Amino acid sequence: MKLHLRVWRQKNNDTPGGFADYDLNDVSEESSFLEMLDILNEELIEKGDMPVAFDHDCREGICGMCSLTIDGNAHGPERATTVCQLHMRSFKDGDTITIEPWRAKAFPVIKDLVVDRTAFDKVIQAGGFITARTGSAPDANEIPIPKPIADKAMDAAACIGCGACVAACPNGSAMLFTSAKSSQLNMLPQGKAEKDTRVIGMVGAMDEAGFGNCTNYGECQSVCPKEINLDFIAKMNRDYAGAKVRRFLNKAG
Ligand code: SF4
Numbered sequence: 001m002k003l004h005l006r007v008w009r010q011k012n013n014d015t016p017g018g019f020a021d022y023d024l025n026d027v028s029e030e031s032s033f034l035e036m037l038d039i040l041n042e043e044l045i046e047k048g049d050m051p052v053a054f055d056h057d058c059r060e061g062i063c064g065m066c067s068l069t070i071d072g073n074a075h076g077p078e079r080a081t082t083v084c085q086l087h088m089r090s091f092k093d094g095d096t097i098t099i100e101p102w103r104a105k106a107f108p109v110i111k112d113l114v115v116d117r118t119a120f121d122k123v124i125q126a127g128g129f130i131t132a133r134t135g136s137a138p139d140a141n142e143i144p145i146p147k148p149i150a151d152k153a154m155d156a157a158a159c160i161g162c163g164a165c166v167a168a169c170p171n172g173s174a175m176l177f178t179s180a181k182s183s184q185l186n187m188l189p190q191g192k193a194e195k196d197t198r199v200i201g202m203v204g205a206m207d208e209a210g211f212g213n214c215t216n217y218g219e220c221q222s223v224c225p226k227e228i229n230l231d232f233i234a235k236m237n238r239d240y241a242g243a244k245v246r247r248f249l250n251k252a253g
């Protein structure tokens with residue numbers, strides 16, 4: 001298939017960016033979107049031009065590195081699909097495809113299509129872990145956990161930290177990510193001991209990093225490649241309110 005690409009090029013965050021136009025011929029429908037960009041980069045390198053910088057690692061939908069806005073959609077046109085798992089058969093011969101980086105204040109552009117997602121790391125560092133020594137891996141059934149709770153915690157743990165939810169949200173909110181990452185631990189016995197400090201810390205780090213608030217647009221859920229549910233945001237709000245009340249009562253007592 002023949003494609004016309006409009007690709008965002010930007011030297012760094014201090015330099016204004018703009019779209020560059022490229023034509024590609026003979027793109028296989030079977031190739032992935034990132035393989036198509038590899039072909040573009042090979043052609044650019046052969047011509048002596050600077051290749052397009054874009055993030056990727058596993059190319060299997062598990063690491064959360066790939067991060068492109070394609071024709072206005074974070075991760076492209078397919079539901080529940082990361083960019084690395086998107087195939088060119090989702091497009092038509094002769095299509096013009098517009099490719100941009102995540103657009104969010106808290107994710108500054110590093111170069112071209114690569115953004116700095118350190119803000120997510122800061123949210124995790126503020127509570128996305130348990131401090132108890134866990135030793136070697138325990139038997140799976142050592143701590144009995146009701147199946148519905150284990151299932152729900154696994155649903156939350158499916159978040160790969162890609163940042164599409166932030167890029168799609170008109171407020172640039174990280175509530176879906178933060179709620180998934182706090183809930184996956186807060187729901188399990190091993191994470192309960194630090195439930196309150198975790199949620200207060202992670203919400204505080206999220207606000208400090210410059211992410212916006214949630215006003216229930218729901219765009220985050222619709223672009224999430226792991227189909228993280230908005231219910232987790234409601235759960236995080238409940239956890240946060242409860243934690244604040246308990247902290248106040250403890251201080252008052
Ligand atoms: S909630 Fe979904 S869209 Fe947001 S970071 Fe996690 S996997 Fe990506």
Ligand code: FES
Pocket residue numbers: 055056057058059060061062063064065066082083084085160
């Ligand atoms: S490159 Fe790892 S999820 Fe896409």
